[in-house]
Amino acid sequence: MPIVVNLDVMLAKRKMSLTELSEKVNITLANLSILKSGKAKAIRFSTLEAICETLDCQPGDILEYVDDKAYKRLMRI
Amino acid sequence: MFRKNLIKGVTVAACIVYVLLLTTHFSFPSGSDTDEYSYSVSYPDRDTAFGGVFYRPHVNDSLPYYRYKHIEDSIRQITERIKYKNEEIRRIIFYIGAFGIGRIKDEPFMDTDFIADSIVRKLSDSSFLLSQKLMNLQGADSMTAIRNLLDDIDLRRRLRYNELRRQQGEKKETPYYLILNGYKKKNHLTEFFRDKGTNNLAYFVADSSREGMQSGHFERRQIAVRYATNDQRVLVPLTKYQYWAAWVVCCIAGCCVIFLPIYILIALPIQIVTSISEGRAFTFQNIRRFRLIGIGLVVLSLIALFTPYLLWLFFHHIIPDELGLKPFWEILLQQLPWMLGALGAFLIGKAFEKGYKLQQENTLTI
Numbered sequence: 200m201p202i203v204v205n206l207d208v209m210l211a212k213r214k215m216s217l218t219e220l221s222e223k224v225n226i227t228l229a230n231l232s233i234l235k236s237g238k239a240k241a242i243r244f245s246t247l248e249a250i251c252e253t254l255d256c257q258p259g260d261i262l263e264y265v266d267d268k269a270y271k272r273l274m275r276i
Numbered sequence: 277m278f279r280k281n282l283i284k285g286v287t288v289a290a291c292i293v294y295v296l297l298l299t300t301h302f303s304f305p306s307g308s309d310t311d312e313y314s315y316s317v318s319y320p321d322r323d324t325a326f327g328g329v330f331y332r333p334h335v336n337d338s339l340p341y342y343r344y345k346h347i348e349d350s351i352r353q354i355t356e357r358i359k360y361k362n363e364e365i366r367r368i369i370f371y372i373g374a375f376g377i378g379r380i381k382d383e384p385f386m387d388t389d390f391i392a393d394s395i396v397r398k399l400s401d402s403s404f405l406l407s408q409k410l411m412n413l414q415g416a417d418s419m420t421a422i423r424n425l426l427d428d429i430d431l432r433r434r435l436r437y438n439e440l441r442r443q444q445g446e447k448k449e450t451p452y453y454l455i456l457n458g459y460k461k462k463n464h465l466t467e468f469f470r471d472k473g474t475n476n477l478a479y480f481v482a483d484s485s486r487e488g489m490q491s492g493h494f495e496r497r498q499i500a501v502r503y504a505t506n507d508q509r510v511l512v513p514l515t516k517y518q519y520w521a522a523w524v525v526c527c528i529a530g531c532c533v534i535f536l537p538i539y540i541l542i543a544l545p546i547q548i549v550t551s552i553s554e555g556r557a558f559t560f561q562n563i564r565r566f567r568l569i570g571i572g573l574v575v576l577s578l579i580a581l582f583t584p585y586l587l588w589l590f591f592h593h594i595i596p597d598e599l600g601l602k603p604f605w606e607i608l609l610q611q612l613p614w615m616l617g618a619l620g621a622f623l624i625g626k627a628f629e630k631g632y633k634l635q636q637e638n639t640l641t642i
Contacts, residue, residue: 230642240640 201270203263206235209254224249326478326496329467373533374583376455377514377522393440399433452519453502453511456591458584458607459599460508465494466598468503475502479598500594508602510595533576540572558631566625573618577611 210220217235221228226246233239247258254261339347403426410422465480477499482492502511514522544565551562584601601607 226642233640234642238640239642240637242642246642 201265201267203265203270204234204237204239205261205263206231206250209256209261213254215254220250220253223253326467326469326471326476326494329469329478330494373580374457375526375587376457377519377526378453378455378511379451379519393436395436396433396440399429399436403429403433452514452516454514454518454522456510456512456584456587456595458508458602459503459510459595460602461505462598462600468505470502475499477503477596477598497596499596501596503599510591510599512591512594536572537576540569540576544569558628558635560632563625563628563632566621566628570618570621570625573614573621577614577618580614581607581611 206217210217217231218228221231224231224246226249230239234242247261250261251258337344406422406426406429410419410426413419413422463480467478469476469478475498476496478494478496480490480492481495482490484491500513502513503509504511548562548565551557551559556562584607588595588601
């Protein structure tokens, strides 16, 4: 699925850990890990809104489209 | 995706073509219920050459009713005995669908077979004399005493019959048979009969034929196999060693035939229901179980469908041409419920697969 979630980049920029983010947006750590690792199939707007509000960023900062080749290289498939 | 669909389409088309070939081009002999002709047959008058299968003597209608009934009952007993001798099969040891093995008691002994025995004769004579005496007696005590004696003689005669049956049975060797099911007579006039320990067929031979009517007579021919008309079974004689080899094969086949349906129809559904009750309905294991149920049912129905034809390939050289397998469509119809069950299992498996995907999507939606 060639939509990459750059959550770890934004977390590094904002100097926040995944655990802190999960507490602030009220999503379990397991789900955030799934999102971060790229295994998620879909994301709700409400979740995206909560993350963007917490990290003070735009959806485009977290979600990025890459083509199939680049995606496979990235995920090392 | 296109390649997958192409492969699926080619596989389905190949299966359909194969089934059509099997039904239309393979010339397996098949029995038939209906004949295209009506027949005018001269039945043998005294029937000494056909083992009594055509024994249907005419009873004089002008006789008093009680005598007519007595003769009719005697004829019925004789024809039943002939039918019993020719067709009755007992002591089938192993029977799985299209085939089985067994040892059969040949030509059972009736009481009349032991009339020549000296002890039976003496007891019968005593019984007759006492019966005559009873008719002329007056006193109740004397009549009761004579009746008790008659009962005692009858008991002794029964015991003697059983002893003689046991002795005769020990001397006779019980033959071994391989039993093939699903064989019908191609012509309803054909009859099987046993004569002096040999297997024979009485078959119709047409002398003339015109306008849908055939006239003819019966001829007889000795055959290698035995046939049970009521059960539609062919019995192939086996030697002792062949019988025990077949017994081993039947045990192995029996294990498969017994345990496979138990696993498919009981164990797998129980596992599915258990996982559903635990809230794990749409799992990969359940999808696999439904597929296994479908595949298992297909395999069982295909085995039942083609086993008769495989056996015919082995034994067609000794099975007479007058006997043929049931039509392919008839056997196919018998397997239809299993095939529909397999289709149902595959469809439910597909539905569970879709449910699994939806569940995964829902689970992985953050």
